[in-house]
Amino acid sequence: MNRIAPGSADLIRRPDPRQATLAYESGTVPVHCSAWPPEEPLPLYPALAGHIETDVVVIGAGLAGASVSLHLAELGVATVTLEARQPANGASGRNAGHVQPFLDVLEPLQAWPDKGRRLVDALIQHRNIVYDLCLKHGIQGDASPDGLLEAAFQPSAALEQKARRWRDFGYEVNPVDAAQVRTMLGTERYRWGIHWKEGGRVNPYLFTQGMVAAAARLGARVYGDSPVSACEKDGQRWRVTTPWGTVLARRIVVCTSGHAGNAFFPQLAQTQYPLVACGLATRPLPDALLETLNPSRVVFTQFPTGLYPLVIDGRKRLVTATIPGPGQAGNAETHFNYLLRYLHRTFPQTRAFTLELESYWTGVTASSSHVYHQDYAKFYRVEDNVFALMNLGTWGNVMGPLLGMSLARALAAGRPEDCVLPLEAPVPVRFPGLFEFKVRRLMIPAARLVDKLGFT
Numbered sequence: 001m002n003r004i005a006p007g008s009a010d011l012i013r014r015p016d017p018r019q020a021t022l023a024y025e026s027g028t029v030p031v032h033c034s035a036w037p038p039e040e041p042l043p044l045y046p047a048l049a050g051h052i053e054t055d056v057v058v059i060g061a062g063l064a065g066a067s068v069s070l071h072l073a074e075l076g077v078a079t080v081t082l083e084a085r086q087p088a089n090g091a092s093g094r095n096a097g098h099v100q101p102f103l104d105v106l107e108p109l110q111a112w113p114d115k116g117r118r119l120v121d122a123l124i125q126h127r128n129i130v131y132d133l134c135l136k137h138g139i140q141g142d143a144s145p146d147g148l149l150e151a152a153f154q155p156s157a158a159l160e161q162k163a164r165r166w167r168d169f170g171y172e173v174n175p176v177d178a179a180q181v182r183t184m185l186g187t188e189r190y191r192w193g194i195h196w197k198e199g200g201r202v203n204p205y206l207f208t209q210g211m212v213a214a215a216a217r218l219g220a221r222v223y224g225d226s227p228v229s230a231c232e233k234d235g236q237r238w239r240v241t242t243p244w245g246t247v248l249a250r251r252i253v254v255c256t257s258g259h260a261g262n263a264f265f266p267q268l269a270q271t272q273y274p275l276v277a278c279g280l281a282t283r284p285l286p287d288a289l290l291e292t293l294n295p296s297r298v299v300f301t302q303f304p305t306g307l308y309p310l311v312i313d314g315r316k317r318l319v320t321a322t323i324p325g326p327g328q329a330g331n332a333e334t335h336f337n338y339l340l341r342y343l344h345r346t347f348p349q350t351r352a353f354t355l356e357l358e359s360y361w362t363g364v365t366a367s368s369s370h371v372y373h374q375d376y377a378k379f380y381r382v383e384d385n386v387f388a389l390m391n392l393g394t395w396g397n398v399m400g401p402l403l404g405m406s407l408a409r410a411l412a413a414g415r416p417e418d419c420v421l422p423l424e425a426p427v428p429v430r431f432p433g434l435f436e437f438k439v440r441r442l443m444i445p446a447a448r449l450v451d452k453l454g455f456t
C-alpha cells in the first residue's frame with residue numbers, strides 16, 4: 001500500500017495546490033515531513049530578545065553551523081548561534097543518513113594552493129568524527145558505524161583504484177565478489193563491489209540537534225526562530241539584527257547553505273548550484289524480510305548511478321533519497337513507486353511483503369560545482385572578520401562536522417587561513433540552474449534506465 005506522509009498530506013490538502021508544489025520544489029516542506037525528527041518534539045530554542053554582545057556569531061544551525069558553534073564553545077570562545085527556525089531545519093534534517101568517510105575523487109584538489117593535502121589529512125584523521133562526537137557528547141543520533149558497500153553489476157577499474165588509494169591512506173576497504181555481496185546484501189543482482197569497513201549511518205536531524213545541545217551545554221548561547229535580516233558594521237564590530245534582538249560581535253560565521261532569501265551579504269547567494277532532492281522512508285520492515293534484506297545492515301549505494309543510497313535505520317525502516325524529475329518534487333507516490341520497482345527488481349524477496357511509505361520530503365543541497373565529483377565545500381572571507389562555510393553539497397554528514405571543527409580551531413587561534421579549506425572570496429557562478437538541469441533532466445533519467453537494464 002502506498003501512503004503519503006502525514007505532514008506532507010496536510011500540505012497537499014491546502015486550498016492552493018501551487019503552495020504545496022512550491023514547498024516541495026523549494027525543499028521547504030515542514031521538517032517534520034522528514035523521517036528523522038522524533039515523535040516527541042525536542043525542546044525549542046527561544047528567539048533572541050534584546051541586545052547582547054559576543055565574540056563570534058554563527059548564523060544557521062545545520063551540520064556546518066552546529067559544528068562551528070560546538071567547537072568554538074569547546075575552545076572557550078564566546079559564541080552566539082542564530083537559527084532562522086530551529087536547528088536542523090534545513091538540508092541537515094532532511095538528508096539520507098549516509099556517513100561517507102572518503103572523497104570520491106581527489107584530482108581537482110591539485111588546483112588548491114596546498115593541493116588539498118590538509119583537507120585529505122584531516123579527513124583521514126577524523127573520518128569517524130560523526131561517531132566520535134556522538135560518543136564524546138552523549139549524542140543519541142542513531143549513529144551506527146556499519147560500513148558502506150558500493151555495489152556494481154561487474155568489476156570496475158575506477159572503483160578498484162579508489163579502494164587502493166584509500167587503502168594506502170590506512171582505510172580498510174576491499175573488493176567483494178558476487179558471493180560476498182549476496183551474503184551482505186541479500187541480492188544476486190550486484191556481482192561485485194567495494195566494502196568500506198568504516199562509515200555507516202546517522203540520524204542527521206538528531207545528530208545536528210545533538211551538536212547544538214552540546215554547544216549550549218558548553219556555553220554557546222543558542223537562539224531559534226531568529227532569522228538574521230541584516231549585518232552592519234558598527235565601529236570595529238558587526239551588528240547582527242533579528243526580528244526581536246541584536247547581537248554586537250567581533251566576528252561572524254555564515255552557515256546558511258544556499259543563503260536563499262537572505263538580503264545580508266548578497267554576494268553569498270550566487271555562489272552555488274542548488275539541487276532539490278527528495279527523501280523517502282518506509283514504515284518499519286517486517287522481521288521476516290529483514291532476515292534476508294541487507295542482513296549485514298551495511299549502508300549501500302549503487303555504482304555508478306548512486307540511484308538509491310539505502311539505509312536501514314534503528315527503527316528498521318528503509319530510508320533513501322533520490323532526485324525528482326522536473327516538476328515532480330511533490331509527487332510522493334511516483335517516487336515511492338520507482339523505489340518499489342527498484343526493490344522488487346533488486347531484492348525479489350520484497351515482492352512477498354507489503355511495504356508502506358511512512359515519510360516523504362524534499363530538501364535542497366548547495367554545491368560549488370556543477371560537476372558532481374568536483375563539488376567541494378567552500379570557506380569564504382566575505383568581509384572584514386566575516387567568514388562563510390557553505391556549499392557542502394551532497395556529503396555534509398562528515399564534511400559539516402569536520403570542516404566546522406577545522407574552521408573553529410582556526411578562528412580560535414586567530415588564523416582563519418589555517419582552516420583546511422582554502423580561504424577564498426565569494427565568486428558568483430554563471431548559471432546557477434546548470435547542475436539542477438543536468439541532474440534532474442539528464443543524469444537521473446539515464447541512471448534509472450541504466451539500472452533498469454542492468455548496464456554499467
Ligand SMILES: Cc1cc2nc3c(=O)[nH]c(=O)nc-3n(C[C@H](O)[C@H](O)[C@H](O)COP(=O)(O)OP(=O)(O)OC[C@H]3O[C@@H](n4cnc5c(N)ncnc54)[C@H](O)[C@@H]3O)c2cc1C
Binds near residue numbers: 059063090255277394
Ligand atoms: C535529500 C537529501 C539527501 C542527502 N543525503 C546525504 C547523505 O546521505 N549524506 C550526507 O553526508 N549528506 C547528504 N545530504 C547533504 C547534506 O544534508 C548537506 O550537505 C548538509 O545538510 C548541509 O549543511 P549546512 O549546515 O550547510 O546547511 P543546512 O542544513 O541547510 O543549514 C543551513 C541553516 O541556515 C539557516 N538559515 C538560513 N538563513 C538564515 C538566516 N537569515 N538567519 C538564521 N539562520 C538562517 C537555515 O534555517 C538552516 O537551518 C543530503 C541532502 C539532501 C537534501
